[in-house]
Amino acid sequence: MTPARDPDATDRDATDLDDDFGFAEPSTDQSFENALAKARDGDRLSVDDATELLATGTDTEGIDPVRKEAVLELADRRRREEVGDEVTFVANLNNNVTTACNTGCLFCNFKDSAHAFEADSDADHAGFTKTPAESREIVEDALDMGVYEVCSVSGLHPALALNEEHHEILRSYDDPESEVNYKPPSAYATDPGTYVDQIEAMSVGGIHVHSMTPEEAYHAARGTDWDYETVYRELAAAGLDSAPGTAAEILVDEVRDVICPGKIRTDDWVAAMEGAMAAGLDTTSTMMYGHVETVAHRAEHLGVIRDLQDRTGGITEFVPLSFIHQNTPLYRHGVVDSGPSRDEDELVVAVARLFLDNVDHVQASWVKSGDAHGLKLLNCGADDFMGTILSEEITKRAGGDYGEFRSFDDYVDMIAAIGRTPVERSTDYRTRRRIDPDDGPHGPRLGPRADGTPMLPDSSSGADPDGESASADD
Secondary structure, X not given: OXXXXXXXXXXXXXXXXXXXXXXXXXXXXXXXXXXXXXXXXXXXXOHHHHHHHHHOOOOOOOOOHHHHHHHHHHHHHHXXXXXXXXXXXXXXXXXXXXXXOOOOOOOOOOOEOHHHHEOOOOXXXXXXXXXXXXXXXXXXXXXXXXXXXXXXXXXXXXXXXXXXXXHHHHHOOOOHHHHHOOOOHHHEXXXXXXXXXXXXXXXXXXXXXXXOOHHHHHHOOOOOOOXXXXXXXHHHHHOOOEEOOOOOOOOOHHHHXXXXXXXXXXXHHHHHHHHHHHOOOEEEEEEEEOXXXXXXXXXXXXXXXXXXXXXXOXXXXXEEEEOOOOOOHHHHXXXXXXXXXXXXXXXXXXXXXXXXXXXXXXXXXXXXXXXXXXXXXXXXXXXXXXXXXXXXXXXXHHOOOOOOOOOHHHHHHHHHHOOOEEEEEOOOOOOEEEOOOXXXXXXXXXXXXXXXXXXXXXXXXXXXXXXXXXXXXX
């Protein structure tokens, strides 16, 4: 049975958090030099080793620039040895179904209170809920542009249930709103359908559907005794192809108690990922860093992912997510004053490459970092550069500045400029196409309707050629 949340967790006020945490500074029994030597020799690093490398030595404060460069150089060499000089990217679309959510995560500005979406509400908000028919139309338009992956990560709308049976179970509670965070679709201005409805709607034309985070899988099983494998099997039958390992934030519960007290715990995130993989789905893994956690927490998080991969082997990539702070409750209430530095970004990518010896691919994010710094991260151990996106709502609403679209020509020009080989890939990395920079213009060819035509966003995608959204990131 899915675990019960603390009913008061989602109501915590960021203004009350200043005294809630006082994490100890990292202190390990491994020296930086020993950790670097182990990485250089190809020995498996411990969590303590990762802490030393992320901190460039716990014997001194701040990041030592000479030690940092030694870590970056070693990670870049490891990347070259393990995956070569190719830089991959994918033709994808983000289609987030709803911003309605009552979880109350303090790092997020994507969600809107679900009460504002009720049929009798007069609340003014910039959020949205899409019907399954609207999701299908968006995906159909993207297929015509050559897109072959749709990524969908959404808020936890109280009316969203796994299927009609789930609706019946949730309605049977005496007080479903307070007991299982449920209100029927009739209470809302727009019916989002069920999770099965949305997955079926997006699973058209041979597109790859990448959706259902562990948090969404929890929501799709709340109030029942269904395990995660059961949930993911139902979704896979509806067309789900892989699951994103987002909602991870920092996989250390003392950190989660501060930034997302209403979310699932670390053990449950792991259980959901195991359930997805038991259902035959590939998954990704993520870490959102640069808020209240220490480098020791980051290292512990990497340990959770590596242990999970040792047991399952189903993680295709690691995606570091730099915390975008500007519009979030953590920043507005003075709990944090910034996100991570660029030095920290580089070290997270580098140490991930050195520590995650069982995960082949590490991603650099132009959405979080911009083009120039994203390209720098490709020389710190990363080998993947995300995708075309077409519409990116989460990071933008948190205050991100780097747009929402990159064309294939953009990718080819940027990757060739740093002396690497641009490669179009499938979501699972199993299909790859090397691109000749001199043979342009460039467009996707791996999609079911892709013929190499250059991708240009149109009004139906929600983005314009300058990367600005026509509408409004775990």
